[in-house]
Amino acid sequence: MDQLFSSFQIKNLELKNRVVMPPMCQYSVTNEAGTPNDWHYTHYVSRAVGGTGLVIVEMTNVEPDGRISNNCLGLWSDQQIPAYKKIVDAVHEQGSKIAIQIAHAGRKAEDAKTPVAPSAIRFNEQYKEPRALSTDEVKEMVEKFRQSVRRAVEAGFDAIELHGAHGYLIHQFHSSYTNKRNDEYGQLTRFGSEVVKAAKSEMPEDMPLIMRISATEFVEEGYQLEGGIELAKAYKEAGVDMFHISAGGEGAIAPSRNPGGHAGYMVPFARAMREALEVPVIAVGRLEDAHLANAIVGNQDADLVAVGRGMLRDPYWTVHAAHELGQETEVPVQYERGFA
Numbered sequence: 001m002d003q004l005f006s007s008f009q010i011k012n013l014e015l016k017n018r019v020v021m022p023p024m025c026q027y028s029v030t031n032e033a034g035t036p037n038d039w040h041y042t043h044y045v046s047r048a049v050g051g052t053g054l055v056i057v058e059m060t061n062v063e064p065d066g067r068i069s070n071n072c073l074g075l076w077s078d079q080q081i082p083a084y085k086k087i088v089d090a091v092h093e094q095g096s097k098i099a100i101q102i103a104h105a106g107r108k109a110e111d112a113k114t115p116v117a118p119s120a121i122r123f124n125e126q127y128k129e130p131r132a133l134s135t136d137e138v139k140e141m142v143e144k145f146r147q148s149v150r151r152a153v154e155a156g157f158d159a160i161e162l163h164g165a166h167g168y169l170i171h172q173f174h175s176s177y178t179n180k181r182n183d184e185y186g187q188l189t190r191f192g193s194e195v196v197k198a199a200k201s202e203m204p205e206d207m208p209l210i211m212r213i214s215a216t217e218f219v220e221e222g223y224q225l226e227g228g229i230e231l232a233k234a235y236k237e238a239g240v241d242m243f244h245i246s247a248g249g250e251g252a253i254a255p256s257r258n259p260g261g262h263a264g265y266m267v268p269f270a271r272a273m274r275e276a277l278e279v280p281v282i283a284v285g286r287l288e289d290a291h292l293a294n295a296i297v298g299n300q301d302a303d304l305v306a307v308g309r310g311m312l313r314d315p316y317w318t319v320h321a322a323h324e325l326g327q328e329t330e331v332p333v334q335y336e337r338g339f340a
């Protein structure tokens with residue numbers, strides 16, 4: 001039976017355990033170049049030292065104005081590649097694997113003078129009104145995603161995650177709440193599917209493509225789980241190998257759609273997606289109780305378990321979880337005496 005501390009393989013990505021650090025924006029870029037600095041290096045490498053099977057680098061954007069803020073990461077130039085490679089190499093040295101979340105914030109780009117989106121609909125009064133991308137600009141955007149993925153592959157990442165969740169650009173295109181277009185990109189999964197295919201065209205055949213998706217929307221008029229499953233089916237068809245199941249982010253949560261913040265609140269979505277799509281999934285959402293995380297894998301709710309805020313508190317979450325579950329896990333030789 002699979003457990004949190006059993007290995008996992010998808011294509012040529014081999015993980016030593018089922019623990020994932022999900023992408024978490026650090027808003028810590030301090031240079032014009034939009035590249036990781038010492039903070040990012042320490043942040044990601046510490047979680048590898050802490051035993052995490054798969055580390056996913058935060059939302060990393062395909063153009064400067066595609067960032068939530070000017071303190072967010074980007075991968076829009078070849079000159080940015082070495083700063084990422086340094087982190088990738090150090091994570092590998094610790095025996096962990098590393099992916100990167102490639103994204104565009106669309107109408108949620110807060111520092112862009114005029115953010116872009118499928119349609120000119122603002123997120124809320126606090127956000128700027130976005131400009132609708134022209135048809136040609138949408139095609140160019142697909143190319144920007146392609147180029148960022150190429151750079152990520154060149155930097156040595158083991159897998160790519162596309163951000164199709166939380167009300168960012170890909171999500172904005174596949175939601176009828178934010179996409180009111182009359183051109184071919186009014187077809188909800190067209191943009192996302194083209195991005196998936198563009199990403200795949202730059203990835204080695206045996207490297208898995210992950211997509212993060214909001215399984216359900218939390219606004220009153222939003223799509224629900226059945227709708228989320230249909231979207232994911234189109235993306236699987238386009239080439240996605242594994243889904244990372246989150247929810248919401250497109251607008252204010254309607255009281256009738258509030259999922260609550262209890263432990264495992266998005267696990268039912270992960271299970272439903274896994275069953276419907278017959279591909280591996282990553283579950284996330286208050287899963288930092290080691291026994292709960294282990295049960296999710298054991299009960300086949302999900303193949304991998306992501307621990308976000310829990311890992312902000314504890315970079316060694318994985319080592320501590322192993323200890324709690326009575327499992328053996330390696331610690332760096334320098335730290336062995338601390339665990340003897």
Ligand SMILES: Cc1cc2nc3c(=O)[nH]c(=O)nc-3n(C[C@H](O)[C@H](O)[C@H](O)COP(=O)(O)O)c2cc1C
Pocket residue numbers: 022023024025026058059101163165166212246284285286287288306307308309310
């Ligand atoms: C500080 C912070 C930054 C985040 N940034 C991202 C991000 O860059 N991309 C993303 O898909 N989700 C992001 N999230 C969501 C997390 O990946 C995760 O899905 C969420 O925190 C729920 O998991 P948890 O309960 O284990 O924290 C962020 C969450 C936090 C707390």
